[in-house]
Amino acid sequence: MKKGFLVGLILIIAMVFVSACSDSSSGGEEAEGSSDSEKVTIEFWTMQLKPTFTDYIEGVIADFEEKNPDIKIKWLDVPAADLSQKILTAVSSNTAPDVVNLNPTFASQLADLDALVNMDEAVPEENRNKYLDGAWKANQIDGTTFAIPWYLSTEVTLNNTKIYKEAGLDPEKDIPSTYEEAKRVAKVVKEETGKYGYFPSMDLSLVLQHMVKMGAKLTNEDGTKAAFNTQEGLHAFQYFTDLYQNDLIPREALTGDQRSTIDMYQGGQVATFMGSQFISQIKENAPDIYKNTLPSEAITGKTGKKTISVQNIVVPKQTKNKDAAIKFALFLTNAENQLEFCKLVPILPSVKKALEDPYFTDAGENPEPEDLVRIKSAAQLDESELLVPPMDHYDELRQAMFDAISASMLGKKSPQEALDQAEKAWNEILSQ
Incomplete structure (x- = not known):
């Protein structure tokens, strides 16, 4: 892992030491693609994950496309400093991507503009319950959930x-x-x-x-x-x-x-x-x-x-492929994919099932400080919230x-x- 990027990603996670399936018509989290005969393309934006995590993201995309052959993912990685302006410009020009990685503070500004899909309506309760309560609530404003939580951190x-x-x-x-x-x-x-x-x-x-x-x-x-x-x-x-x-x-x-x-x-x-x-x-x-x-x-x-820090996934209302976008967002943030991501960088998953893995519960014999940070950080998630x-x-x-x-x-x-x-x-x- 490249040191410069890791420090950058860690700082993105600290700022802030300060972000389920689709709707009822789109089936389960691991469901096959929709019955539409025409293949749809989903544009997916992330925040400064290339090149360190290129293999990981491309692997998730390949797995999703294999399970959903009628959906294609077009991935664009944007420098963290440019993402806010870029998404604002896209929304104002009616060219917003379908799925975007943001943090709650900025995502809430888009939610205030009524620019994001309401996840309480788009994601069935059964799937919403897979996420940690504090992580899900971190993406709410005036009681409405504007994003799906992705990866987390707590202070240790x-x-x-x-x-x-x-x-x-x-x-x-x-x-x-x-x-x-x-x-x-x-x-x-x-x-x-x-x-x-x-x-x-x-x-x-x-x-x-x-x-x-x-x-x-x-x-x-x-x-x-x-x-x-x-x-x-x-x-x-x-x-x-x-x-x-x-x-x-x-x-x-x-x-x-x-x-x-x-x-x-x-x-x-x-x-x-x-x-x-x-x-x-x-x-x-x-x-x-x-x-x-x-x-x-x-x-x-x-x-x-x-405190808890959250990175999330939003779906702009402008998308013409809401069901497919929600389906991909939920696949990206499922337990298996989050666990794999957490083993690449010191972050925590937002899905309860992933936290049950021994990686987050057992530090092993003669643990190093890194191991103790991971275990203590995960143990605090249930009592952590977006302060x-x-x-x-x-x-x-x-x-x-x-x-x-x-x-x-x-x-x-x-x-x-x-x-x-x-x-x-x-x-x-x-x-x-």
Whole structure:
């Protein structure tokens, strides 16, 4: 596997550490093609899977076409940076593909335009029930499901046991599972070693995720007003402000991106961070750090909530071959095909049956950190959910929250003043 692409795919999966058969007339998941005498062609777009996964995708396509000889799949792989604009242009010009790989945040924007097939109507209940409940709900807006979940990831904490021991901590007992425990580790490690015990990144949607895990509710029920200016929201702002101003977390937690976290962890400067999606990179780039890495469950707040990241499959309403498109989407995401994909890259399946495979339940004898990440990550899926649901004006809302908590952490405003700033900005954005 090419290292550059794997890192790119992993980041696509973190952003976001922040996406069944057809309808009743189209038969079962493994059914043969429709009875139409004319062969149909389905255009299928993916997000930056070539060349690393060319053999895998072409294999899935070949298997599908063999089972459905009257359906042909035309595959187009699009660079991740170009996909959003490309699909928007295609939809606006009435040339949308039949099946597309997207993430929930962007797919929800198309759903808002009524551009996507309603999967609650297109996929029979029997087939919908094959998917994890949290993964299926991650693709919903206003109670309507706009996509089929494909592959997933959950957060697992990585811990450098060597630093724990240097600080006089016991890796078997002192590894944190809550924010308050992480704060304690941060203090001890800094005092005893001068290194950082904890690196909570504030990149992308992570500020919002931290707040939800600490008990803050982002909006009211109908999503028209901010709802986080509460004791829980204030606690979140105060927590990260205290850590930052007392130099218990790196400056890069606020000023850098998620690459900063992995660079500092690989450099032996950080004891704990949420970065299990980088485990293969650590194994290749920093074998000594990898050897001393002990994966543990995700750090969370009083809610006990854990986050899930989703890549999904959508079917634009413009398709002239809806039944065939749904059939292919369900074949692509069935248990057998997902399990095979998960063995090629550190991701998780969205189908329950695939998770029953020993690959996700048994780490084997003398497991490596990679094995433990996979097992712990899979074990968390049932209790994981999309903490930040699809929202209108998402990028503006996310930036407004980041600007506010930055003002608090940098000492430009008190935590309460910064929280008030975020509330005002969110209410203005949500009223648009």
